[in-house]
Amino acid sequence: MAGRLNITALVDKAVIPADDPSFQRTDETPMTEYHVIGALRALGHDVSVLGAGHDIAAVANSLTEKRPDIVFNLTEQFAGDRKLDKNVAGVLEMFKVPFTGSGSTGLMLCRDKLLCKQLLTLHKIRVPGFVPLPVGKKAQAPKSIRYPLVVKPTFEDSSEGISNASVVADENALAERAAFVHGRWQQDAIAEEYIEGRELYVTIVGNRKLTVFPIRECRFESGSNNGPHLATYRVKWNEQYREKHNITFGFADLGPELVESVSRTCKRVYNVLQIHDYGRIDLRLTPDNKIVVLEANPNPDLAYGEEVAEAAAKAGVGYNDLIARILNLALLRYS
Numbered sequence: 105m106a107g108r109l110n111i112t113a114l115v116d117k118a119v120i121p122a123d124d125p126s127f128q129r130t131d132e133t134p135m136t137e138y139h140v141i142g143a144l145r146a147l148g149h150d151v152s153v154l155g156a157g158h159d160i161a162a163v164a165n166s167l168t169e170k171r172p173d174i175v176f177n178l179t180e181q182f183a184g185d186r187k188l189d190k191n192v193a194g195v196l197e198m199f200k201v202p203f204t205g206s207g208s209t210g211l212m213l214c215r216d217k218l219l220c221k222q223l224l225t226l227h228k229i230r231v232p233g234f235v236p237l238p239v240g241k242k243a244q245a246p247k248s249i250r251y252p253l254v255v256k257p258t259f260e261d262s263s264e265g266i267s268n269a270s271v272v273a274d275e276n277a278l279a280e281r282a283a284f285v286h287g288r289w290q291q292d293a294i295a296e297e298y299i300e301g302r303e304l305y306v307t308i309v310g311n312r313k314l315t316v317f318p319i320r321e322c323r324f325e326s327g328s329n330n331g332p333h334l335a336t337y338r339v340k341w342n343e344q345y346r347e348k349h350n351i352t353f354g355f356a357d358l359g360p361e362l363v364e365s366v367s368r369t370c371k372r373v374y375n376v377l378q379i380h381d382y383g384r385i386d387l388r389l390t391p392d393n394k395i396v397v398l399e400a401n402p403n404p405d406l407a408y409g410e411e412v413a414e415a416a417a418k419a420g421v422g423y424n425d426l427i428a429r430i431l432n433l434a435l436l437r438y439s
Contacts, residue, residue, distance in 0.1 A: 111174055112151075112176070113178060114154050114163075118155075147427070151176075154166055156192055160182070160192070176203070186259055205430075206380045215259055217258050218258055220377065229372060229373060233248065236292065236294055243275075251272070254266070254296050263336055267336045302321060303386070305322070305384055308379075317419045318356075318418040319366060320354070320415055322351065323353070382433070384412060
């Protein structure tokens with residue numbers, strides 16, 4: 105356990121409350137930043153808050169002047185652009201400021217869905233069949249790719265840009281949805297084969313030695329083949345929508361051999377994509393128990409009550425202990 109540290113919590117500037125810029129409020133709040141910062145203070149550390157906004161030079165100057173023992177990096181974007189989260193980490197790396205979580209390389213490899221799947225394919229890790237859909241080019245899939253396909257923005261996360269309308273059954277629908285993504289998100293799209301099966305979320309912590317927490321599952325229990333069977337944006341973020349369609353999150357009931365197989369695959373993904381300290385791998389388990397990796401998230405939501413914290417709690421790791429573990433893992437990388 106680290107002693108008392110001077111920690112800077114680096115957050116997206118847009119999330120800082122105008123009436124509480126230091127995140128001192130102790131009443132119940134759903135914001136991840138409050139949970140993490142509160143845990144760090146409860147652990148006895150001195151925590152200041154720094155917002156990463158358009159003026160990245162000001163961020164760099166502040167960090168080089170204060171020289172915190174470590175930065176707890178909670179940023180997910182830069183200037184509203186999610187694919188630039190790697191650049192924030194890059195600034196910390198250039199100025200040799202220690203920080204928690206994945207570095208610029210890991211963030212890049214995970215953020216770019218096309219690059220991520222190309223790399224995992226090279227390492228013989230099963231992913232859905234996929235095809236890039238660049239802006240300005242005709243959207244079409246080769247005959248080797250099987251419909252239905254799921255069309256996604258290439259650089260978003262948290263299911264941003266994914267709805268039931270993302271599932272397309274033919275080339276006309278593919279072109280229409282690709283054009284929608286290009287226009288709405290101003291970026292390339294990617295189309296992936298829809299994989300029938302169970303949706304699993306696997307939290308991993310560690311660096312040299314990796315620990316897999318109990319596996320979580322998103323259950324689609326509507327009993328209807330016409331209902332949503334995709335972890336859309338509304339599935340993840342709209343409780344009323346989940347209740348309407350009988351969609352629940354819980355722990356996966358898997359046999360020991362299957363748990364070991366899933367864990368082994370996810371550890372490989374974690375290492376191949378250069379994830380540090382903590383991360384989450386999202387996958388589908390097909391009816392014949394094939395593991396198909398969908399996404400890798402190098403900075404999953406650390407809020408109390410969300411997937412990572414719930415998985416940790418099931419393993420006997422309380423919330424403050426989880427934050428302490430992430431902090432100590434990062435410190436060890438710099439020792």
